[in-house]
Amino acid sequence: MPRRPFLRAFVSPAALCAIAFVAAMAAVLQFSVRAYIPGSLDPGGFTLVNFAALLKPLYGRVFLDTVWICFITAVCTLVIGYPVAYALVRAKGAFLKSAMLIVVVTPLFLGEVVRTYSWIVVLGNNGFVNTVLLKLGMIERPLQLMFTSFGVVLALVHVTLPVMVIMLAAALSHIDPDYERAAESLGAGPIRAFLSVTLPLSTPGIVAGVTTAFAWTFSAFATPQLIGGGQVNMVSNLVYQLGFASFNFPFAASLSVVGLVLAFGMIALLRAGLRPLEAVGPQ
Amino acid sequence: MKNRAETSGIEQKSAPPAGGQGFVRLEGVSKRFGDVVALHEATLDVRRGEILTLLGPSGGGKTTLLNLVAGFLLPDSGAIHIAGQPVTEVPPYRREIGVLFQNYALFPHMSVAANVAYGLRMRRLPRPEIARKVAETLALVRLVGLENRTPRQLSGGQQQRVALARALAISPKVLLLDEPFSALDKNLRGSMQLELKEIQRKLGVTTIFVTHDQSEALSLSDRIVVLSEGRIRQVGTPGEIYRRPTERFVASFVGDVNVLRARLEEVDGEAAQIAIGAAKLAVPAGTLRGCAPGAPVELFIRPEQLRLAETGDETACEGVVSAHSYQGGHVDLHLASEAAVSGRILMRWPGTEAIARWPVGTRIAVACAGTEAVAFPASPS
Amino acid sequence: MRKPRVSTWGGVAGAVVVAAILAFVLLPGFVVMIAAFNARAILSFPPESWSWRWFAKALAYDDFRAGFRNGLIVTGWASTIALLVGAAFAFVLDRYAFPLKRTIEGVLLAPLVIPHFTIGLGFLILAAELGATRGFAVVVACHVVLVLPFVLRSVYISLRSLDQRLELAAASLGAPPGRVLTTVTIPLLAPGLVSGWLFAAILSFNEFTASLFVTAQRTQTLPVAMYNYVREYADPSMAALSVMYIVATAIILIIANLFLGLGKVLNVEESR
Numbered sequence: 019m020p021r022r023p024f025l026r027a028f029v030s031p032a033a034l035c036a037i038a039f040v041a042a043m044a045a046v047l048q049f050s051v052r053a054y055i056p057g058s059l060d061p062g063g064f065t066l067v068n069f070a071a072l073l074k075p076l077y078g079r080v081f082l083d084t085v086w087i088c089f090i091t092a093v094c095t096l097v098i099g100y101p102v103a104y105a106l107v108r109a110k111g112a113f114l115k116s117a118m119l120i121v122v123v124t125p126l127f128l129g130e131v132v133r134t135y136s137w138i139v140v141l142g143n144n145g146f147v148n149t150v151l152l153k154l155g156m157i158e159r160p161l162q163l164m165f166t167s168f169g170v171v172l173a174l175v176h177v178t179l180p181v182m183v184i185m186l187a188a189a190l191s192h193i194d195p196d197y198e199r200a201a202e203s204l205g206a207g208p209i210r211a212f213l214s215v216t217l218p219l220s221t222p223g224i225v226a227g228v229t230t231a232f233a234w235t236f237s238a239f240a241t242p243q244l245i246g247g248g249q250v251n252m253v254s255n256l257v258y259q260l261g262f263a264s265f266n267f268p269f270a271a272s273l274s275v276v277g278l279v280l281a282f283g284m285i286a287l288l289r290a291g292l293r294p295l296e297a298v299g300p301q
Numbered sequence: 302m303k304n305r306a307e308t309s310g311i312e313q314k315s316a317p318p319a320g321g322q323g324f325v326r327l328e329g330v331s332k333r334f335g336d337v338v339a340l341h342e343a344t345l346d347v348r349r350g351e352i353l354t355l356l357g358p359s360g361g362g363k364t365t366l367l368n369l370v371a372g373f374l375l376p377d378s379g380a381i382h383i384a385g386q387p388v389t390e391v392p393p394y395r396r397e398i399g400v401l402f403q404n405y406a407l408f409p410h411m412s413v414a415a416n417v418a419y420g421l422r423m424r425r426l427p428r429p430e431i432a433r434k435v436a437e438t439l440a441l442v443r444l445v446g447l448e449n450r451t452p453r454q455l456s457g458g459q460q461q462r463v464a465l466a467r468a469l470a471i472s473p474k475v476l477l478l479d480e481p482f483s484a485l486d487k488n489l490r491g492s493m494q495l496e497l498k499e500i501q502r503k504l505g506v507t508t509i510f511v512t513h514d515q516s517e518a519l520s521l522s523d524r525i526v527v528l529s530e531g532r533i534r535q536v537g538t539p540g541e542i543y544r545r546p547t548e549r550f551v552a553s554f555v556g557d558v559n560v561l562r563a564r565l566e567e568v569d570g571e572a573a574q575i576a577i578g579a580a581k582l583a584v585p586a587g588t589l590r591g592c593a594p595g596a597p598v599e600l601f602i603r604p605e606q607l608r609l610a611e612t613g614d615e616t617a618c619e620g621v622v623s624a625h626s627y628q629g630g631h632v633d634l635h636l637a638s639e640a641a642v643s644g645r646i647l648m649r650w651p652g653t654e655a656i657a658r659w660p661v662g663t664r665i666a667v668a669c670a671g672t673e674a675v676a677f678p679a680s681p682s
Numbered sequence: 683m684r685k686p687r688v689s690t691w692g693g694v695a696g697a698v699v700v701a702a703i704l705a706f707v708l709l710p711g712f713v714v715m716i717a718a719f720n721a722r723a724i725l726s727f728p729p730e731s732w733s734w735r736w737f738a739k740a741l742a743y744d745d746f747r748a749g750f751r752n753g754l755i756v757t758g759w760a761s762t763i764a765l766l767v768g769a770a771f772a773f774v775l776d777r778y779a780f781p782l783k784r785t786i787e788g789v790l791l792a793p794l795v796i797p798h799f800t801i802g803l804g805f806l807i808l809a810a811e812l813g814a815t816r817g818f819a820v821v822v823a824c825h826v827v828l829v830l831p832f833v834l835r836s837v838y839i840s841l842r843s844l845d846q847r848l849e850l851a852a853a854s855l856g857a858p859p860g861r862v863l864t865t866v867t868i869p870l871l872a873p874g875l876v877s878g879w880l881f882a883a884i885l886s887f888n889e890f891t892a893s894l895f896v897t898a899q900r901t902q903t904l905p906v907a908m909y910n911y912v913r914e915y916a917d918p919s920m921a922a923l924s925v926m927y928i929v930a931t932a933i934i935l936i937i938a939n940l941f942l943g944l945g946k947v948l949n950v951e952e953s954r
Contacts, residue, residue, distance in 0.1 A: 022774075022777070022778045022780075023859035023860070024770070024773070024774070024859070024863070025774055025778055025780060027770070028770035028771060028773055028774045029770075029771065029774055029780060029786070031766070031767040031770060031771070032767050032768070032770065032771035032786055032790060033782075033786055034767075035767055035790060035826060035827060035830060036785075036786045036789040036790055038808075038823055038827065039789060039790070039792070039793065039801075039804075039827045040789060041808055042801065042804030042805045042807070042808045042824075042827075043796075043800075043801075043804050045804050045807040045808040045811055046800060046803055046804045046807060048807075049807050059810065098703050098706070101696065101699050101700050101703060102700055102703050102704065105696065105697075105700040115945065116939055116944070116945075118704065119939070119944050119945060119948075120932065120935055120936060120939060120944070121704050121707055121708060122704070122707060123935060123944065123948070124928070124931055124932050124935055125707060125711075127884045127885070127888060127931045127934075127935065128888065128924075128927060128928060128931055129887075129888030129889070129890055129905050129927075130888075130890050130891065130905075131888075131890050131905045131908045131909050131912070132888075132905075132908070132923075132924045132927050132928070133710065134912075135714070135908070135912050135920055135921075135924055136710030136711060136713065136714045136924060137710055138912070139710070139713050139714050139717050139921060140709060140710050140713050144724060145713075146709075146713040146716075176706070176707065176710065179707060184948050187948075188948070194404065194406060196402045196403075196404065196406035197406050197408060199371075199373050199393070199400070199402070199406070200400065200402060200406040200407075200408070200467075201394075201408075201419065201423075202372075202373075202392070202393040202394045203371060203372075203373075203393050203394070203396075203398055203399065203400040203468075203477075204394075204399075204419050204420030204423055204467065204468075204471060205394050205395075205397075205420050205423035205424055205471065206394055206419075206423045207392075207394050208392075208394075208692060209692070210423065211394070214419075215408055218410050219408075219409070219410060229795075230794070230795075233794070233795040233796075233797075236797055237796075237797035237798045237799065237891065238891075239798070239799055239890070239891040239894070240890055240891065240909060244909075244912060244913070253797075254797060254799045254891065257799050257800075257803065258799065258894070258895075261803065261806075261895070267803075267807060270803060271803065271807065274797075274799065274800040274803055277797065277800065278796065278797070278800055281795075281797065282795075285795070
């Protein structure tokens with residue numbers, strides 16, 4: 019038996035945190051099967067009525083919208099994140115590299131509210147885009163960008179881009195540049211070398227990036243709430259409304275549970291969908 | 302595209318290099334990285350079918366030179382020709398080169414066969430043709446039966462064979478090897494070196510080989526280029542490099558050498574007379590230009606060119622045995638001596654009798670055994 | 683210098699694409715900056731006159747001031763606790779096998795993929811079940827769980843690159859385990875620990891969705907205060923505050939990059 023100093027002292031606090039987290043999740047699960055007593059914050063007896071209520075088309079619509087928005091956001095983020103990650107990893111010069119990294123990473127640390135607010139200023143009827151286009155005479159009336167799924171997706175792509183770039187860059191940075199050189203020495207042009215070697219070798223990063231982007235978008239609240247303005251509703255918005263407008267916490271809990279199951283299901287599906295990609299990737 | 306690929310295999314035998322110059326030719330090629338001069342005005346001819354080794358310490362410019370020939374780097378000035386064609390601006394994928402990378406760079410997501418077929422696929426050869434060439438090349442490197450493995454399932458030696466097969470499958474005009482043996486253990490290294498040389502002879506492919514290991518360079522090359530600080534120091538056969546170095550750096554970098562204080566007696570045409578102790582020695586005069594008779598010089602002489610002075614011999618210098626080191630086949634005898642610039646002289650003795658005959662502390666008189674030595678003007682320090 | 687070759691056009695096109703994407707990343711920040719210095723309350727581009735008054739107003743707004751204070755309290759506690767818990771756990775995770783190792787690790791990393799609103803709701807219900815008031819304790823506990831994965835990852839990466847022979851050397855020189863930890867391991871881990879704490883602090887200070895659920899009026903953090911402000915008012919005070927936020931964050935990151943090497947911390951440096 020090897021000696022293992024500090025083991026107990028170092029594991030216990032982490033275990034305590036894990037227990038607290040599991041307890042919080044269990045609380046959600048438990049509330050989801052309790053009855054809602056209007057006018058009271060305490061839940062009633064055990065029931066499945068919350069889940070039955072979720073079958074209404076209204077909620078189905080929100081789930082579908084949420085999944086769709088998450089999916090589109092993840093794909094768009096991948097498409098625009100990849101060139102940036104590639105440039106970041108292959109950039110020559112420490113300054114250029116650092117500058118790009120700071121530009122990409124800073125938004126990650128600004129939080130959802132500040133970033134969403136900035137997009138309101140960009141997209142609003144009196145916002146940047148509309149004022150500039152009006153002034154240039156390219157449009158006659160302001161474009162409706164706020165309260166549309168386009169606006170929500172745009173802002174969400176902006177929100178998820180940093181984490182996507184970081185994950186892709188982490189994968190790309192571990193690919194030896196000699197692979198690309200080898201391909202070129204064997205007659206592959208830069209594009210073919212990229213497609214046949216670098217891209218397949220970066221699939222772990224793509225899978226990690228897409229699933230994380232999906233999960234983060236699913237978790238977004240301020241962006242759909244403020245930019246969607248009630249016109250675009252995601253699961254998060256509904257949960258908040260049920261909790262803090264109607265104080266129907268049991269229903270909010272059941273919605274969260276179904277949302278969680280849905281999110282995990284979608285992520286599993288995404289991974290399965292990306293498996294053919296992984297098959298060409300490194301084993 | 303297709304035509305070029307199909308003819309590339311025979312091109313090597315049919316297209317004579319322009320004007321009888323080197324098959325690979327560098328003319329005044331320079332490359333700097335920021336303030337660092339990686340390669341300065343390199344001019345070099347690589348003959349068709351030879352193994353040319355680029356030897357030098359790390360940072361000497363040998364890998365830069367290789368990358369310039371491969372096209373991974375663009376020179377700041379100068380021109381590069383392969384098989385008579387200017388390729389200075391040609392990207393690597395149109396240069397018809399085979400590169401064996403230091404860590405092999407085998408595509409981890411492809412099987413052995415797919416790795417070897419890669420270059421052929423890029424040339425859009427028909428499928429049966431690719432299959433035939435892959436089988437042929439794998440047979441050449443003795444890897445039949447491992448086609449469907451992935452690189453990670455192979456040993457280091459096998460990985461290197463795959464990398465070699467991949468580079469050779471495209472019938473490259475030039476084979477470039479970047480320290481290919483550094484990742485192998487010592488026993489395997491020897492046998493892979495032999496095998497590489499055999500394969501190279503069989504195919505007659507012009508080969509440029511980078512190494513910092515001087516014994517590897519001496520044993521493997523037809524000719525050696527010694528580089529340091531971005532400059533070509535000497536080009537010559539292994540024998541020339543070892544026995545007749547033209548520069549102080551080359552003499553001290555390749556092989557063990559003793560540097561002894563001596564004096565220039567006279568210069569007679571191409572030969573110079575050197576006096577060391579009571580001994581006289583003729584060395585090439587080329588390295589002593591500008592030295593007047595009587596000037597102090599430094600004599601660079603190999604350990605095996607020294608022997609014990611016997612009666613009647615002219616003693617070159619004296620030294621006191623300070624240590625023996627047993628090397629298996631021979632014994633290295635270390636002497637402390639005033640005559641040596643470093644204060645130490647190294648001699649070689651076959652067998653083990655030297656240890657008993659000259660214990661530590663014995664005073665020994667040393668004579669020159671041969672005439673293979675070179676001299677340089679004494680360094681100012 | 684010789685002109686670059688064939689791939690030049692590809693290179694230029696690539697640079698343009700990347701520059702355009704980076705411009706997209708920078709656009710909102712740039713626009714907010716203009717809005718913040720706009721003298722008029724209604725957003726307009728370009729502004730007719732410039733002023734600092736929204737900055738003054740933002741700094742004087744009581745909810746922002748309280749939010750900032752509360753945020754510092756929550757962040758200070760949460761990131762420090764997360765650092766201690768996370769670093770200790772990363773250490774045993776790297777070194778030892780023990781029962782439930784993978785389970786605990788899995789649970790602690792789960793907040794990365796579980797929506798924050800679910801986590802917030804969970805801690806809100808849990809607090810109610812336990813009869814706790816919605817005080818700082820709940821907010822801090824929730825934040826610790828949320829930022830722990832980042833601390834774990836950051837410290838774990840530095841532990842991996844730590845040469846354990848140095849610890850063996852210290853032990854062979856007579857240092858007992860505790861002294862090895864304090865004289866060799868922790869000093870060598872310092873960059874990882876600092877960056878882990880810094881990331882935890884920044885993320886906690888900015889955490890919004892879960893905070894919205896677990897904070898009360900009294901414990902409202904700055905992002906929650908900002909959210910409430912945006913819902914109620916449309917004047918550029920919020921833009922001014924955002925600018926201060928962006929500038930502060932960028933400065934912290936630039937300093938972190940100088941001292942810690944962000945590339946290394948984020949694991950995006952080239953391997954060779």
